[in-house]
Amino acid sequence: MRNIVILHENDEWLVPLRAEFAKREVTAMEWFLDTGTVAFDEAPADAVYYNRMSASSHTRGHRFAPELTRAVLTRLESFGRTVVNNSQVLAFEVCKLSQYAALQRAGLKVPRTHAVVGKQHLVAAAQAFNQWPLIIKPNRGGKGLGVQRFESVETLKNYLARTDLDEPLDGIWLLQEYIQPQQPFITRAEFIGRKFLYTVQVNTEDGFELCPADNCSIEDQFCPTGEQAHKFSITERFNNHDIIAKLEGFLEANQIDVAGIEFIENATGELFVYDVNTNTNYNQAAEQRAGVAATGMGALADYLIELARD
Numbered sequence: 001m002r003n004i005v006i007l008h009e010n011d012e013w014l015v016p017l018r019a020e021f022a023k024r025e026v027t028a029m030e031w032f033l034d035t036g037t038v039a040f041d042e043a044p045a046d047a048v049y050y051n052r053m054s055a056s057s058h059t060r061g062h063r064f065a066p067e068l069t070r071a072v073l074t075r076l077e078s079f080g081r082t083v084v085n086n087s088q089v090l091a092f093e094v095c096k097l098s099q100y101a102a103l104q105r106a107g108l109k110v111p112r113t114h115a116v117v118g119k120q121h122l123v124a125a126a127q128a129f130n131q132w133p134l135i136i137k138p139n140r141g142g143k144g145l146g147v148q149r150f151e152s153v154e155t156l157k158n159y160l161a162r163t164d165l166d167e168p169l170d171g172i173w174l175l176q177e178y179i180q181p182q183q184p185f186i187t188r189a190e191f192i193g194r195k196f197l198y199t200v201q202v203n204t205e206d207g208f209e210l211c212p213a214d215n216c217s218i219e220d221q222f223c224p225t226g227e228q229a230h231k232f233s234i235t236e237r238f239n240n241h242d243i244i245a246k247l248e249g250f251l252e253a254n255q256i257d258v259a260g261i262e263f264i265e266n267a268t269g270e271l272f273v274y275d276v277n278t279n280t281n282y283n284q285a286a287e288q289r290a291g292v293a294a295t296g297m298g299a300l301a302d303y304l305i306e307l308a309r310d
Helices: 012-021 066-076 087-095 095-107 120-128 153-161 226-231 242-253 283-292 296-309
Strands: 004-008 030-031 048-051 082-084 111-117 134-138 148-150 172-177 185-192 195-203 232-235 256-267 271-277
Touching: 004 012, 004 066, 004 296, 012 296, 030 066, 048 120, 048 296, 066 082, 066 087, 066 185, 087 095, 095 111, 095 242, 095 271, 111 120, 120 134, 120 153, 120 172, 134 185, 148 153, 148 195, 185 242, 185 296, 195 226, 195 242, 195 296, 226 232, 232 283, 242 256
Parallel strands: 004 030, 004 048, 048 082
Antiparallel strands: 111 172, 134 148, 134 172, 185 195, 185 256, 195 232, 256 271
C-alpha cells in the first residue's frame, strides 16, 4: 500500500479525517502548505496525494497557499503521481467564473453573472445589469465571505462609500442575479470519487457565511458549531433528481474527485448551481441525526485507501 499524503493549510479540518483513518488502522501523512520551496526537478515519492487547499486560506493568514499548492501539484503531475483534485481542480476552487463556465457546459443552470474589476465601475455595472435585488460577491472567496445583497442602486452606493471595504483577493467582483428561494435554504450535494454521497440542506435565514465544517475558527460566525449545528440537515429529496447525474457528469468531465456543490431552488422549482467547493467538509452532527450509513469523512478515507492499494 502506498502512502497517502494530504496537502492542506488548516490543521483543524483534518481532525475528523485523522479519526477515520485511525479506525482503519491507517496513518496518512500531511503536507502543510503555506510557504516553502518546490524542488521541481526532483521526483516526489510514489504516493496518493490528496489536495484539499481552500480558496479561503487567506482568511487564516495563508495568503499564497493556493499558489504554492499549484506549484506542488504541477510537480506531482509532471512526474505522473496520483493526485486527488489536481491542479485544474485547484483552478476551479479559486475562480467562480471558471466554475460557472464548466457547469454550463455540463448542462447545468447558473445565476446570471457579470464580472467587474475596479470598485469605481460597480455602480455603472449594476445599473447596466439592471436586475434588483442583486448579489455582489468576490470571484475568489470561500465560506460565503463577502456575499452581499442589494435592493437598489442607492443601497449599493452607500455600501461602496464605506472606508473599510476590502477589494476581492483577485480583484474581481461578481454581480449576480438574486435567486428568490422557494424556502430559506440552499442545498449542498457531496461527492466522493466523483460519485454522489448525500445532500445537506442549509438554513440561510441568518446570512450567507455558512460552511459545513465541524471545526471552524472562532471568527467564523456562522459555522455550525454549538447553537449553529441545527442549520444543517441531511435530506433525501434530491437523491433521484436528474441534477445529481448532471453533477456527476460535470465532475467526470473536469476530473474533480471530491467536491461539495451548492445549488438553490427558485419559486418555480428551477435549480441554479452557484458554488463548487473542492475542499469539502462534512457536518458530523447532521450525519448523526440522519443516521447516514456512510459518513463523509469515512467515505473519503475509504476512497483514499482504495487508491493507495491499487
